[in-house]
Amino acid sequence: MSSQDAQSLSPAAVPIRLTINGTERRLQVEPWTTLLDLLREQEGLTGSKKGCDHGQCGACTVLIDGKRANSCLVLAVVKDGAEITTIEGLGQPGNLHPMQEAFIEHDAFQCGYCTPGQICSAVALVQEGRAHTREEIREYMSGNICRCGAYTNIVDAIEDVLGQSSTLREAAE
Structure with missing residues:
Protein backbone atom coordinates (compact mmCIF):
# COMPACT_ATOMS: atom_id res chain seq x y z
CA MET A 1 0.00 0.00 0.00
CA GLY A 91 -7.89 -17.63 -15.93
CA GLN A 92 -5.97 -15.30 -18.18
CA PRO A 93 -5.62 -15.04 -21.97
CA GLY A 94 -3.74 -18.12 -23.12
CA ASN A 95 -4.76 -20.04 -20.00
CA LEU A 96 -8.53 -19.62 -19.68
CA HIS A 97 -10.75 -21.50 -17.27
CA PRO A 98 -13.03 -23.99 -19.09
CA MET A 99 -16.04 -21.81 -18.22
CA GLN A 100 -14.41 -18.76 -19.78
CA GLU A 101 -13.68 -20.81 -22.90
CA ALA A 102 -17.27 -22.06 -23.02
CA PHE A 103 -18.65 -18.52 -22.72
CA ILE A 104 -16.52 -17.50 -25.71
CA GLU A 105 -17.38 -20.61 -27.72
CA HIS A 106 -21.12 -20.21 -27.10
CA ASP A 107 -21.11 -16.40 -27.52
CA ALA A 108 -22.63 -16.18 -24.03
CA PHE A 109 -22.29 -12.43 -23.68
CA GLN A 110 -23.18 -9.30 -25.56
CA CYS A 111 -22.10 -6.11 -23.80
CA GLY A 112 -20.03 -8.18 -21.33
CA TYR A 113 -20.78 -6.14 -18.21
CA CYS A 114 -22.41 -9.05 -16.36
CA THR A 115 -20.03 -11.67 -17.76
CA PRO A 116 -17.46 -11.78 -14.91
CA GLY A 117 -20.21 -12.32 -12.35
CA GLN A 118 -22.00 -14.81 -14.60
CA ILE A 119 -18.80 -16.84 -15.06
CA CYS A 120 -17.90 -16.84 -11.35
CA SER A 121 -21.44 -17.91 -10.49
CA ALA A 122 -21.38 -20.60 -13.19
CA VAL A 123 -18.07 -21.99 -11.91
CA ALA A 124 -19.59 -22.30 -8.42
CA LEU A 125 -22.75 -23.84 -9.87
CA VAL A 126 -20.69 -26.62 -11.48
CA GLN A 127 -18.71 -27.15 -8.26
CA GLU A 128 -21.94 -27.37 -6.24
CA GLY A 129 -23.09 -30.25 -8.44
CA ARG A 130 -26.80 -29.51 -7.97
CA ALA A 131 -27.79 -28.43 -11.48
CA HIS A 132 -28.36 -31.22 -13.99
CA THR A 133 -30.97 -29.79 -16.38
CA ARG A 134 -31.38 -26.53 -18.30
CA GLU A 135 -34.21 -25.59 -15.94
CA GLU A 136 -32.03 -26.18 -12.88
CA ILE A 137 -29.19 -24.17 -14.43
CA ARG A 138 -31.58 -21.28 -15.05
CA GLU A 139 -32.91 -21.50 -11.49
CA TYR A 140 -29.47 -21.61 -9.84
CA MET A 141 -28.22 -18.77 -12.07
CA SER A 142 -31.28 -16.59 -11.44
CA GLY A 143 -29.31 -14.24 -9.16
CA ASN A 144 -27.25 -13.12 -12.15
CA ILE A 145 -29.05 -10.72 -14.47
CA CYS A 146 -28.09 -10.15 -18.11
CA ARG A 147 -29.74 -7.00 -19.40
CA CYS A 148 -28.82 -7.98 -22.98
CA GLY A 149 -30.71 -11.26 -22.70
CA ALA A 150 -27.92 -13.72 -23.55
CA TYR A 151 -29.50 -16.31 -21.23
CA THR A 152 -29.86 -19.11 -23.81
CA ASN A 153 -26.18 -18.92 -24.70
CA ILE A 154 -25.17 -18.65 -21.03
CA VAL A 155 -27.09 -21.83 -20.26
CA ASP A 156 -25.52 -23.50 -23.33
CA ALA A 157 -22.03 -22.62 -22.05
CA ILE A 158 -22.75 -23.92 -18.55
CA GLU A 159 -24.36 -27.07 -19.92
CA ASP A 160 -21.24 -27.66 -22.03
CA VAL A 161 -18.95 -27.40 -18.98
CA LEU A 162 -21.31 -29.55 -16.91
CA GLY A 163 -21.05 -32.20 -19.64
CA GLN A 164 -17.26 -31.99 -19.56
CA SER A 165 -17.29 -32.29 -15.75
CA SER A 166 -19.51 -35.38 -15.91
CA THR A 167 -17.23 -36.98 -18.49
CA LEU A 168 -14.14 -36.23 -16.36
CA ARG A 169 -15.81 -37.68 -13.24
CA GLU A 170 -16.84 -40.85 -15.09
CA ALA A 171 -13.31 -41.28 -16.51
CA ALA A 172 -11.85 -40.94 -12.99
CA GLU A 173 -14.13 -43.65 -11.58
Missing part, protein backbone atom coordinates in the same frame (compact mmCIF):
# COMPACT_ATOMS: atom_id res chain seq x y z
CA SER A 2 1.43 3.41 -0.90
CA SER A 3 1.84 6.13 1.72
CA GLN A 4 -0.84 8.13 -0.08
CA ASP A 5 -3.25 5.18 0.22
CA ALA A 6 -2.40 4.81 3.90
CA GLN A 7 -3.01 8.53 4.47
CA SER A 8 -6.45 8.30 2.83
CA LEU A 9 -7.61 5.60 5.29
CA SER A 10 -9.31 6.71 8.46
CA PRO A 11 -7.97 5.87 11.92
CA ALA A 12 -10.75 3.26 12.06
CA ALA A 13 -8.97 1.06 9.47
CA VAL A 14 -8.28 -2.46 10.69
CA PRO A 15 -5.76 -5.04 9.48
CA ILE A 16 -7.08 -8.10 7.66
CA ARG A 17 -5.55 -10.96 5.71
CA LEU A 18 -7.12 -12.23 2.51
CA THR A 19 -5.89 -14.68 -0.09
CA ILE A 20 -6.92 -13.05 -3.35
CA ASN A 21 -6.52 -15.13 -6.50
CA GLY A 22 -3.95 -17.31 -4.77
CA THR A 23 -1.85 -14.49 -3.30
CA GLU A 24 -1.96 -13.72 0.41
CA ARG A 25 -2.52 -10.02 1.08
CA ARG A 26 -2.30 -8.14 4.36
CA LEU A 27 -4.53 -5.10 4.07
CA GLN A 28 -5.77 -2.13 6.06
CA VAL A 29 -9.52 -1.80 5.59
CA GLU A 30 -12.09 0.58 6.93
CA PRO A 31 -14.90 -1.38 8.61
CA TRP A 32 -17.54 -0.10 6.19
CA THR A 33 -15.64 -1.09 3.02
CA THR A 34 -17.37 -3.73 0.94
CA LEU A 35 -15.37 -6.55 -0.55
CA LEU A 36 -16.29 -5.23 -4.01
CA ASP A 37 -14.88 -1.77 -3.26
CA LEU A 38 -11.75 -3.30 -1.74
CA LEU A 39 -11.17 -5.46 -4.82
CA ARG A 40 -11.83 -2.69 -7.33
CA GLU A 41 -10.45 0.40 -5.62
CA GLN A 42 -7.68 -0.87 -3.38
CA GLU A 43 -6.52 -3.97 -5.25
CA GLY A 44 -7.16 -2.80 -8.83
CA LEU A 45 -9.17 -5.92 -9.71
CA THR A 46 -11.85 -4.29 -11.83
CA GLY A 47 -13.26 -7.45 -13.41
CA SER A 48 -15.99 -7.66 -10.77
CA LYS A 49 -18.53 -5.00 -11.68
CA LYS A 50 -20.61 -2.68 -9.55
CA GLY A 51 -24.03 -3.03 -11.11
CA CYS A 52 -26.82 -2.30 -8.65
CA ASP A 53 -24.73 -2.17 -5.43
CA HIS A 54 -27.71 -3.81 -3.69
CA GLY A 55 -27.12 -7.53 -4.34
CA GLN A 56 -29.84 -7.76 -6.96
CA CYS A 57 -27.96 -8.15 -10.25
CA GLY A 58 -24.99 -10.47 -9.58
CA ALA A 59 -22.47 -8.44 -11.63
CA CYS A 60 -20.17 -8.40 -8.58
CA THR A 61 -20.24 -12.16 -7.95
CA VAL A 62 -16.94 -13.60 -6.73
CA LEU A 63 -16.00 -16.86 -5.04
CA ILE A 64 -15.40 -16.66 -1.29
CA ASP A 65 -13.89 -19.89 0.02
CA GLY A 66 -15.23 -21.54 -3.14
CA LYS A 67 -18.81 -20.33 -2.73
CA ARG A 68 -20.39 -17.61 -4.83
CA ALA A 69 -21.29 -14.33 -3.19
CA ASN A 70 -22.36 -10.85 -4.16
CA SER A 71 -19.26 -8.92 -3.12
CA CYS A 72 -21.24 -5.65 -2.89
CA LEU A 73 -23.09 -7.07 0.14
CA VAL A 74 -20.05 -8.40 2.02
CA LEU A 75 -17.99 -6.24 4.34
CA ALA A 76 -14.33 -6.97 3.71
CA VAL A 77 -13.46 -7.09 7.43
CA VAL A 78 -15.92 -9.94 7.96
CA LYS A 79 -13.95 -12.10 5.53
CA ASP A 80 -10.62 -11.83 7.33
CA GLY A 81 -8.72 -15.03 6.51
CA ALA A 82 -10.91 -15.95 3.53
CA GLU A 83 -9.85 -17.06 0.08
CA ILE A 84 -11.29 -14.82 -2.63
CA THR A 85 -11.34 -15.72 -6.33
CA THR A 86 -12.31 -13.09 -8.88
CA ILE A 87 -12.67 -13.42 -12.64
CA GLU A 88 -8.99 -12.46 -12.91
CA GLY A 89 -8.09 -15.44 -10.73
CA LEU A 90 -9.98 -17.99 -12.81
Whole structure:
Protein backbone atom coordinates (compact mmCIF):
# COMPACT_ATOMS: atom_id res chain seq x y z
CA MET A 1 0.00 0.00 0.00
CA SER A 2 1.43 3.41 -0.90
CA SER A 3 1.84 6.13 1.72
CA GLN A 4 -0.84 8.13 -0.08
CA ASP A 5 -3.25 5.18 0.22
CA ALA A 6 -2.40 4.81 3.90
CA GLN A 7 -3.01 8.53 4.47
CA SER A 8 -6.45 8.30 2.83
CA LEU A 9 -7.61 5.60 5.29
CA SER A 10 -9.31 6.71 8.46
CA PRO A 11 -7.97 5.87 11.92
CA ALA A 12 -10.75 3.26 12.06
CA ALA A 13 -8.97 1.06 9.47
CA VAL A 14 -8.28 -2.46 10.69
CA PRO A 15 -5.76 -5.04 9.48
CA ILE A 16 -7.08 -8.10 7.66
CA ARG A 17 -5.55 -10.96 5.71
CA LEU A 18 -7.12 -12.23 2.51
CA THR A 19 -5.89 -14.68 -0.09
CA ILE A 20 -6.92 -13.05 -3.35
CA ASN A 21 -6.52 -15.13 -6.50
CA GLY A 22 -3.95 -17.31 -4.77
CA THR A 23 -1.85 -14.49 -3.30
CA GLU A 24 -1.96 -13.72 0.41
CA ARG A 25 -2.52 -10.02 1.08
CA ARG A 26 -2.30 -8.14 4.36
CA LEU A 27 -4.53 -5.10 4.07
CA GLN A 28 -5.77 -2.13 6.06
CA VAL A 29 -9.52 -1.80 5.59
CA GLU A 30 -12.09 0.58 6.93
CA PRO A 31 -14.90 -1.38 8.61
CA TRP A 32 -17.54 -0.10 6.19
CA THR A 33 -15.64 -1.09 3.02
CA THR A 34 -17.37 -3.73 0.94
CA LEU A 35 -15.37 -6.55 -0.55
CA LEU A 36 -16.29 -5.23 -4.01
CA ASP A 37 -14.88 -1.77 -3.26
CA LEU A 38 -11.75 -3.30 -1.74
CA LEU A 39 -11.17 -5.46 -4.82
CA ARG A 40 -11.83 -2.69 -7.33
CA GLU A 41 -10.45 0.40 -5.62
CA GLN A 42 -7.68 -0.87 -3.38
CA GLU A 43 -6.52 -3.97 -5.25
CA GLY A 44 -7.16 -2.80 -8.83
CA LEU A 45 -9.17 -5.92 -9.71
CA THR A 46 -11.85 -4.29 -11.83
CA GLY A 47 -13.26 -7.45 -13.41
CA SER A 48 -15.99 -7.66 -10.77
CA LYS A 49 -18.53 -5.00 -11.68
CA LYS A 50 -20.61 -2.68 -9.55
CA GLY A 51 -24.03 -3.03 -11.11
CA CYS A 52 -26.82 -2.30 -8.65
CA ASP A 53 -24.73 -2.17 -5.43
CA HIS A 54 -27.71 -3.81 -3.69
CA GLY A 55 -27.12 -7.53 -4.34
CA GLN A 56 -29.84 -7.76 -6.96
CA CYS A 57 -27.96 -8.15 -10.25
CA GLY A 58 -24.99 -10.47 -9.58
CA ALA A 59 -22.47 -8.44 -11.63
CA CYS A 60 -20.17 -8.40 -8.58
CA THR A 61 -20.24 -12.16 -7.95
CA VAL A 62 -16.94 -13.60 -6.73
CA LEU A 63 -16.00 -16.86 -5.04
CA ILE A 64 -15.40 -16.66 -1.29
CA ASP A 65 -13.89 -19.89 0.02
CA GLY A 66 -15.23 -21.54 -3.14
CA LYS A 67 -18.81 -20.33 -2.73
CA ARG A 68 -20.39 -17.61 -4.83
CA ALA A 69 -21.29 -14.33 -3.19
CA ASN A 70 -22.36 -10.85 -4.16
CA SER A 71 -19.26 -8.92 -3.12
CA CYS A 72 -21.24 -5.65 -2.89
CA LEU A 73 -23.09 -7.07 0.14
CA VAL A 74 -20.05 -8.40 2.02
CA LEU A 75 -17.99 -6.24 4.34
CA ALA A 76 -14.33 -6.97 3.71
CA VAL A 77 -13.46 -7.09 7.43
CA VAL A 78 -15.92 -9.94 7.96
CA LYS A 79 -13.95 -12.10 5.53
CA ASP A 80 -10.62 -11.83 7.33
CA GLY A 81 -8.72 -15.03 6.51
CA ALA A 82 -10.91 -15.95 3.53
CA GLU A 83 -9.85 -17.06 0.08
CA ILE A 84 -11.29 -14.82 -2.63
CA THR A 85 -11.34 -15.72 -6.33
CA THR A 86 -12.31 -13.09 -8.88
CA ILE A 87 -12.67 -13.42 -12.64
CA GLU A 88 -8.99 -12.46 -12.91
CA GLY A 89 -8.09 -15.44 -10.73
CA LEU A 90 -9.98 -17.99 -12.81
CA GLY A 91 -7.89 -17.63 -15.93
CA GLN A 92 -5.97 -15.30 -18.18
CA PRO A 93 -5.62 -15.04 -21.97
CA GLY A 94 -3.74 -18.12 -23.12
CA ASN A 95 -4.76 -20.04 -20.00
CA LEU A 96 -8.53 -19.62 -19.68
CA HIS A 97 -10.75 -21.50 -17.27
CA PRO A 98 -13.03 -23.99 -19.09
CA MET A 99 -16.04 -21.81 -18.22
CA GLN A 100 -14.41 -18.76 -19.78
CA GLU A 101 -13.68 -20.81 -22.90
CA ALA A 102 -17.27 -22.06 -23.02
CA PHE A 103 -18.65 -18.52 -22.72
CA ILE A 104 -16.52 -17.50 -25.71
CA GLU A 105 -17.38 -20.61 -27.72
CA HIS A 106 -21.12 -20.21 -27.10
CA ASP A 107 -21.11 -16.40 -27.52
CA ALA A 108 -22.63 -16.18 -24.03
CA PHE A 109 -22.29 -12.43 -23.68
CA GLN A 110 -23.18 -9.30 -25.56
CA CYS A 111 -22.10 -6.11 -23.80
CA GLY A 112 -20.03 -8.18 -21.33
CA TYR A 113 -20.78 -6.14 -18.21
CA CYS A 114 -22.41 -9.05 -16.36
CA THR A 115 -20.03 -11.67 -17.76
CA PRO A 116 -17.46 -11.78 -14.91
CA GLY A 117 -20.21 -12.32 -12.35
CA GLN A 118 -22.00 -14.81 -14.60
CA ILE A 119 -18.80 -16.84 -15.06
CA CYS A 120 -17.90 -16.84 -11.35
CA SER A 121 -21.44 -17.91 -10.49
CA ALA A 122 -21.38 -20.60 -13.19
CA VAL A 123 -18.07 -21.99 -11.91
CA ALA A 124 -19.59 -22.30 -8.42
CA LEU A 125 -22.75 -23.84 -9.87
CA VAL A 126 -20.69 -26.62 -11.48
CA GLN A 127 -18.71 -27.15 -8.26
CA GLU A 128 -21.94 -27.37 -6.24
CA GLY A 129 -23.09 -30.25 -8.44
CA ARG A 130 -26.80 -29.51 -7.97
CA ALA A 131 -27.79 -28.43 -11.48
CA HIS A 132 -28.36 -31.22 -13.99
CA THR A 133 -30.97 -29.79 -16.38
CA ARG A 134 -31.38 -26.53 -18.30
CA GLU A 135 -34.21 -25.59 -15.94
CA GLU A 136 -32.03 -26.18 -12.88
CA ILE A 137 -29.19 -24.17 -14.43
CA ARG A 138 -31.58 -21.28 -15.05
CA GLU A 139 -32.91 -21.50 -11.49
CA TYR A 140 -29.47 -21.61 -9.84
CA MET A 141 -28.22 -18.77 -12.07
CA SER A 142 -31.28 -16.59 -11.44
CA GLY A 143 -29.31 -14.24 -9.16
CA ASN A 144 -27.25 -13.12 -12.15
CA ILE A 145 -29.05 -10.72 -14.47
CA CYS A 146 -28.09 -10.15 -18.11
CA ARG A 147 -29.74 -7.00 -19.40
CA CYS A 148 -28.82 -7.98 -22.98
CA GLY A 149 -30.71 -11.26 -22.70
CA ALA A 150 -27.92 -13.72 -23.55
CA TYR A 151 -29.50 -16.31 -21.23
CA THR A 152 -29.86 -19.11 -23.81
CA ASN A 153 -26.18 -18.92 -24.70
CA ILE A 154 -25.17 -18.65 -21.03
CA VAL A 155 -27.09 -21.83 -20.26
CA ASP A 156 -25.52 -23.50 -23.33
CA ALA A 157 -22.03 -22.62 -22.05
CA ILE A 158 -22.75 -23.92 -18.55
CA GLU A 159 -24.36 -27.07 -19.92
CA ASP A 160 -21.24 -27.66 -22.03
CA VAL A 161 -18.95 -27.40 -18.98
CA LEU A 162 -21.31 -29.55 -16.91
CA GLY A 163 -21.05 -32.20 -19.64
CA GLN A 164 -17.26 -31.99 -19.56
CA SER A 165 -17.29 -32.29 -15.75
CA SER A 166 -19.51 -35.38 -15.91
CA THR A 167 -17.23 -36.98 -18.49
CA LEU A 168 -14.14 -36.23 -16.36
CA ARG A 169 -15.81 -37.68 -13.24
CA GLU A 170 -16.84 -40.85 -15.09
CA ALA A 171 -13.31 -41.28 -16.51
CA ALA A 172 -11.85 -40.94 -12.99
CA GLU A 173 -14.13 -43.65 -11.58
